[in-house]
Amino acid sequence: MQESVSTAGASRRPRISDVRVTPIAFRDPPLLNVVGVHEPWALRSIIEVETEDGRIGLGESYGDLETLANLAAAQTRLVGLDPYDTNGLLSRVYESVTGIEFTGQKFPSAGDKALASAFGAFEVAFLDLQGQIAGLPLYQLLGGAVRERVAYSAYLFYKFGRHKDDPGYPADEWGEALDHPQIVEQTRKMIDAYGFGSIKLKAGVFEPDFEIESLRALRRAFPNHPLRIDPNGGWSVDTTRRLMPQFDGLLEYLEDPVNSLDEMGEVASFSTLPLATNMVTVAFGHIPKTVRLGAVQVILSDHHYWGGLRATQALAHYGRVFDMGISMHSNSHLGISLAAMTHVGMTIPNLAYACDTHYPWQVEEVVVGGRDVFKFEAGSLAPPPGPGLGVRLDRSALAALHRQYLDCGIRKRDDAKEMRKYKPDWSSVRPRF
Amino acid sequence: MQESVSTAGASRRPRISDVRVTPIAFRDPPLLNVVGVHEPWALRSIIEVETEDGRIGLGESYGDLETLANLAAAQTRLVGLDPYDTNGLLSRVYESVTGIEFTGQKFPSAGDKALASAFGAFEVAFLDLQGQIAGLPLYQLLGGAVRERVAYSAYLFYKFGRHKDDPGYPADEWGEALDHPQIVEQTRKMIDAYGFGSIKLKAGVFEPDFEIESLRALRRAFPNHPLRIDPNGGWSVDTTRRLMPQFDGLLEYLEDPVNSLDEMGEVASFSTLPLATNMVTVAFGHIPKTVRLGAVQVILSDHHYWGGLRATQALAHYGRVFDMGISMHSNSHLGISLAAMTHVGMTIPNLAYACDTHYPWQVEEVVVGGRDVFKFEAGSLAPPPGPGLGVRLDRSALAALHRQYLDCGIRKRDDAKEMRKYKPDWSSVRPRF
Numbered sequence: 076m077q078e079s080v081s082t083a084g085a086s087r088r089p090r091i092s093d094v095r096v097t098p099i100a101f102r103d104p105p106l107l108n109v110v111g112v113h114e115p116w117a118l119r120s121i122i123e124v125e126t127e128d129g130r131i132g133l134g135e136s137y138g139d140l141e142t143l144a145n146l147a148a149a150q151t152r153l154v155g156l157d158p159y160d161t162n163g164l165l166s167r168v169y170e171s172v173t174g175i176e177f178t179g180q181k182f183p184s185a186g187d188k189a190l191a192s193a194f195g196a197f198e199v200a201f202l203d204l205q206g207q208i209a210g211l212p213l214y215q216l217l218g219g220a221v222r223e224r225v226a227y228s229a230y231l232f233y234k235f236g237r238h239k240d241d242p243g244y245p246a247d248e249w250g251e252a253l254d255h256p257q258i259v260e261q262t263r264k265m266i267d268a269y270g271f272g273s274i275k276l277k278a279g280v281f282e283p284d285f286e287i288e289s290l291r292a293l294r295r296a297f298p299n300h301p302l303r304i305d306p307n308g309g310w311s312v313d314t315t316r317r318l319m320p321q322f323d324g325l326l327e328y329l330e331d332p333v334n335s336l337d338e339m340g341e342v343a344s345f346s347t348l349p350l351a352t353n354m355v356t357v358a359f360g361h362i363p364k365t366v367r368l369g370a371v372q373v374i375l376s377d378h379h380y381w382g383g384l385r386a387t388q389a390l391a392h393y394g395r396v397f398d399m400g401i402s403m404h405s406n407s408h409l410g411i412s413l414a415a416m417t418h419v420g421m422t423i424p425n426l427a428y429a430c431d432t433h434y435p436w437q438v439e440e441v442v443v444g445g446r447d448v449f450k451f452e453a454g455s456l457a458p459p460p461g462p463g464l465g466v467r468l469d470r471s472a473l474a475a476l477h478r479q480y481l482d483c484g485i486r487k488r489d490d491a492k493e494m495r496k497y498k499p500d501w502s503s504v505r506p507r508f
Numbered sequence: 509m510q511e512s513v514s515t516a517g518a519s520r521r522p523r524i525s526d527v528r529v530t531p532i533a534f535r536d537p538p539l540l541n542v543v544g545v546h547e548p549w550a551l552r553s554i555i556e557v558e559t560e561d562g563r564i565g566l567g568e569s570y571g572d573l574e575t576l577a578n579l580a581a582a583q584t585r586l587v588g589l590d591p592y593d594t595n596g597l598l599s600r601v602y603e604s605v606t607g608i609e610f611t612g613q614k615f616p617s618a619g620d621k622a623l624a625s626a627f628g629a630f631e632v633a634f635l636d637l638q639g640q641i642a643g644l645p646l647y648q649l650l651g652g653a654v655r656e657r658v659a660y661s662a663y664l665f666y667k668f669g670r671h672k673d674d675p676g677y678p679a680d681e682w683g684e685a686l687d688h689p690q691i692v693e694q695t696r697k698m699i700d701a702y703g704f705g706s707i708k709l710k711a712g713v714f715e716p717d718f719e720i721e722s723l724r725a726l727r728r729a730f731p732n733h734p735l736r737i738d739p740n741g742g743w744s745v746d747t748t749r750r751l752m753p754q755f756d757g758l759l760e761y762l763e764d765p766v767n768s769l770d771e772m773g774e775v776a777s778f779s780t781l782p783l784a785t786n787m788v789t790v791a792f793g794h795i796p797k798t799v800r801l802g803a804v805q806v807i808l809s810d811h812h813y814w815g816g817l818r819a820t821q822a823l824a825h826y827g828r829v830f831d832m833g834i835s836m837h838s839n840s841h842l843g844i845s846l847a848a849m850t851h852v853g854m855t856i857p858n859l860a861y862a863c864d865t866h867y868p869w870q871v872e873e874v875v876v877g878g879r880d881v882f883k884f885e886a887g888s889l890a891p892p893p894g895p896g897l898g899v900r901l902d903r904s905a906l907a908a909l910h911r912q913y914l915d916c917g918i919r920k921r922d923d924a925k926e927m928r929k930y931k932p933d934w935s936s937v938r939p940r941f
Binding site (some may be wrong): 088161162165179208211219385392 | 521590592593594595596598599610611612613641642643644648649651652653654792793795796799818822825826828829830855857858860
């Protein structure tokens, strides 16, 4: 791959003049999952790609050191690119992350999640710039809307009432949720506030039979809301086999009961309901084996690690060809990610399920207008108005969140370490059950 | 799918105000293939998509009655669309061609070639408009160049010296090619004029051993040019098995030796070289079975029937994931198609082979500037300069070519019927050998 391809007809357009990556930390509640509990601060990175004429395209990605190192390795190499040149972006990110020349012949078969994450972080910012230049909302640039709004789901967690160590901010408004009535109360509060029409329970925390009791309590309280459970690979194949009869008629889909693609293939052989994943099929290189095993019926897209918004559309294309439904995964995130998720969700015909979002669990923002930018109605969002992503960076908020990153001391998410503050003998071995 | 999706942020942009589809006929030499011989006139359709502010996006597709009917069924429904709304285009073409509501959940598994052809014809024109609006050459709009020029191959045909019936125009400049020296002479003339660096022989015309003798003569005359042969499914599996040892070290790839995907799977089980196709895997719905059988190693893309330029990029994505090379197929075509092929070819990293084109066999044009617009250098082309496709319609040429369509009497390509003028007992049964 040449560094620069000059061709007839390539008019001189404003090029990228600067790329900034700012790590941030924001408040996060003590949410439980199979590996432990959320620390008091969630890390993200805010990506700014600036053009010679002063436009700024935004992206949001992970904030761990590995991601920051990959973004840092690529960022200076992007100066001089045209914001439309996502192929140039791909080759430069590929070469900076892997250290080998990009030929484009073949995707790395497994190890491309880090690469795709770094590419995707910048690609969203490039597309934001393209939308600004063209005066088009991103969903229009991406092919146009196939729906009026994008539906999200209520993403429930078992949780502690407060963090073990005082993080220097007040406890969250959600309270403790360690039993069925508390989970039902959490759900009611979230649905009252956001109007979500479907429910996902993060699981793998307690004995599966206890968690299924929570599901039954939710079914009684919300008889018309589709339910999902996600043990994050916390169960063995045998446990999943034993539990399977209880899911019939209860679940919309079963997400990541087991922890490997081979095991998902085993579960698929006896499963009576669709299997979803954001853990065992997380890169295009995994699709051939996924298809061969018939292991997955619902792919959870996530532009952060599938490689951006066009890659998310490509993944949906695979879903149509290989008869897999498309839904959307989420980590703790702020509004730049939420805007990007919503724009791409507007354009995917076969987005057949409400998307996951952690957004209700956050209280801080980094975009101008804060959390009021995102007005959920009946659990769904329209993209923020205006060209590109439709969000702008609140620089004082960015500075404050960056200050929190510097001060909090966390540099890599470690839910197991946090859990050992509560349970000193905790280990995040999987399968747990 | 709603007819119209209105959302916050959708600014009022010029909409599509008129769509015109003009069938044309242009001179075509008497080229031989497995089903017969080219008629004196090749049919195409020229698509114009006009916006309220007077921009015209161009497309070029097949000119047979079925295609024209599909284009006609869709064209009036496109008025009012935003040229960026290719999702709206897809739903409207889908509904007009199939008569059923578009839900987007799944691709039709097999019968979508006609649908994809109709969509692709308009999609190129939509993208041409997007490029014009943004002031971007199409290859930049499609993600940017990964190469300086797109390589094409010398596409050789056995041929008669002249058409059986006088078509009212002089015989072509290429002369007869019914034996090895004539094929070598044809090749030398074509390579002298265009500089092609690889050679494809259209086959399935004579006994395979005779055609392999032609390949050997070409190998002697052009020792460094990769060679391909394409019998268009004219051979049986057993014949292909018998011939296989002779191809070792002689061919770059073997294109469509047999006539079905199942047979290609059989051939793949003993083939010692890559198998290419534009016949047995021609729609995304065919990919799962193709992959399952391991039947194809090189997919010949063709934006005309895979569904446009973004679909061609999507196909290349499948090639990267499933380890299939990408090349490009061609029918008789003019400059709008050649421009589109070249633009998309600029953007596909894993376009690993020189593309097929019939362009040297044509003498007429429909774009302003005529055939001089396309300057082959060392067998390769840069896209025409300027925004969008970089070509404009020559209205007097269009009128003349449309007149030829009206006068020639051909409404559906029928190479077998034409061949019966030479050989009254001809039938295009396959496998022929």
